[in-house]
Amino acid sequence: MAYPGNPAPRLTDGAGSTLPLLAYLAIATVLMVADLRGGFAAQARVQLSSLAEPVWWLAAAPGRLIDAAGEVFTSRAGLQEDNDRLRRELQVNASRLHRLLAVAEENQRLRELLGGTRGFRLNAQLAGIIDVDLDPSRQRIVLDAGSNQNVRVGQAMIDAGGVLGQVIEVTPRHSTALLLTDPEHAVPVQVARTGLRAIAYGTGRTDMLRLPSIPQSGDIRVGDRLVTSGIGGRFPAGFPVGVVDSVQPDETQLFVVAEARPAARLDRGVEVLLVSNLADGVNAGPELPDPPAPAEQATEPTEASAAEPATANAQAGGEAE
Amino acid sequence: MNRGPSGWLLYGGLFLALLLMVVPLPAGMDLARPYVLAMLLCYWLLETPDQVGLGTAFLAGLAADLVAGTLLGEQALRLVVLAFLVQRFRPRLRFFPLWQQALAVFALLVNDRLVDQAIHGIAGNGLLPLASWLSPVLGFALWPWLFLLLDGLRLRTRDRSS
Numbered sequence: 001m002a003y004p005g006n007p008a009p010r011l012t013d014g015a016g017s018t019l020p021l022l023a024y025l026a027i028a029t030v031l032m033v034a035d036l037r038g039g040f041a042a043q044a045r046v047q048l049s050s051l052a053e054p055v056w057w058l059a060a061a062p063g064r065l066i067d068a069a070g071e072v073f074t075s076r077a078g079l080q081e082d083n084d085r086l087r088r089e090l091q092v093n094a095s096r097l098h099r100l101l102a103v104a105e106e107n108q109r110l111r112e113l114l115g116g117t118r119g120f121r122l123n124a125q126l127a128g129i130i131d132v133d134l135d136p137s138r139q140r141i142v143l144d145a146g147s148n149q150n151v152r153v154g155q156a157m158i159d160a161g162g163v164l165g166q167v168i169e170v171t172p173r174h175s176t177a178l179l180l181t182d183p184e185h186a187v188p189v190q191v192a193r194t195g196l197r198a199i200a201y202g203t204g205r206t207d208m209l210r211l212p213s214i215p216q217s218g219d220i221r222v223g224d225r226l227v228t229s230g231i232g233g234r235f236p237a238g239f240p241v242g243v244v245d246s247v248q249p250d251e252t253q254l255f256v257v258a259e260a261r262p263a264a265r266l267d268r269g270v271e272v273l274l275v276s277n278l279a280d281g282v283n284a285g286p287e288l289p290d291p292p293a294p295a296e297q298a299t300e301p302t303e304a305s306a307a308e309p310a311t312a313n314a315q316a317g318g319e320a321e
Numbered sequence: 322m323n324r325g326p327s328g329w330l331l332y333g334g335l336f337l338a339l340l341l342m343v344v345p346l347p348a349g350m351d352l353a354r355p356y357v358l359a360m361l362l363c364y365w366l367l368e369t370p371d372q373v374g375l376g377t378a379f380l381a382g383l384a385a386d387l388v389a390g391t392l393l394g395e396q397a398l399r400l401v402v403l404a405f406l407v408q409r410f411r412p413r414l415r416f417f418p419l420w421q422q423a424l425a426v427f428a429l430l431v432n433d434r435l436v437d438q439a440i441h442g443i444a445g446n447g448l449l450p451l452a453s454w455l456s457p458v459l460g461f462a463l464w465p466w467l468f469l470l471l472d473g474l475r476l477r478t479r480d481r482s483s
Contacts, residue, residue: 028395032392032394041393052388055388056343059343059344132344133344176390204450
């Protein structure tokens, strides 16, 4: 009874609806281009993202519940075991840290002798990853700290393994970070063994980075460790980025392309460290007693491993400045 | 009073679909996540064309873009295209038997993937991962159940309100 009488209006509807379609398509296209170019749409997006927060919160709720349940039902023996293990690790790490601090001081002295100007002062802060899956074809994650917690766009994100990515969007209570392996991401790196500089691009796969355009004469081998070079100033120098997996000549036979496996655990860690370079001399006085320590610890081994990288670093620093 | 579904069912469903879009799944599975939002829109476009149109699709798409972190306007465009196609073929789609309708929805979702791929290509992101083409297949398998569930819910709320 409701159906007869429909065809006529529906026909005109169909004929007339091409115009709205085109209008909507045009609006969507303009929005996309503006977002891609980082124009006003990107700004609008930052503002509007706070609307998405409740959805993220709800979507992460099951995960939180399971975590909470797991904590409630952990047996006492399990806790005891954890506790023992953590305590052992703490001792080992503390002793390692003491040695590294000494090396760091020595390194700083050498650096001053060389006239290097880049400081090691790092500001670090812990942030949790919210357990939601964003669009899988663009690799980004949501963190539970935002501008209220002094997170800023451009901060580097590391975990226990190494560099994880960088912050690209900040709302008052959340922030979005781009992972190292996103096709749009690139990070300046350096081969820890030889000091060779290159740029590591994301590939869209979580287990691979690509280093194109390395000169044929460049000294790079399978198994080489890559660390951030600090050029460009966005990533602090010396954090592990990955391990070279394969080295092949490219199509032109003029350059070498290397593929590397990221050092960070990209598949769902729980917490990350946000670090940013502080201008030298800014952080006077006692601040952040603990967090900088692990960051510096990660910095040291490569700098201290040989005198060669250190000089290469100094050169790089000179170039960057 | 039996004109359309209650707003709760319509908008609550769309909100749930947004949630489903970001609920964490095991790694690998998340590529093949069925596009429930598109399927819901499809259903409402078929059943209550007076309440749901291109505008709804566009707004839902924008919300999805914000939530899922895609390019602002990407899903809006995809959903508007989908909604337009559904509107065009609505008279035929409505009277298909369920499995045939599911096939049609499958075709729509595959087309949606193609549009997605085109946008990705233009934005310079290359090819979509292969597993993401599984998503329309899952959508195809899911459609009959979704359809029956929504029909049931809709009739029930209608009975209650009249």
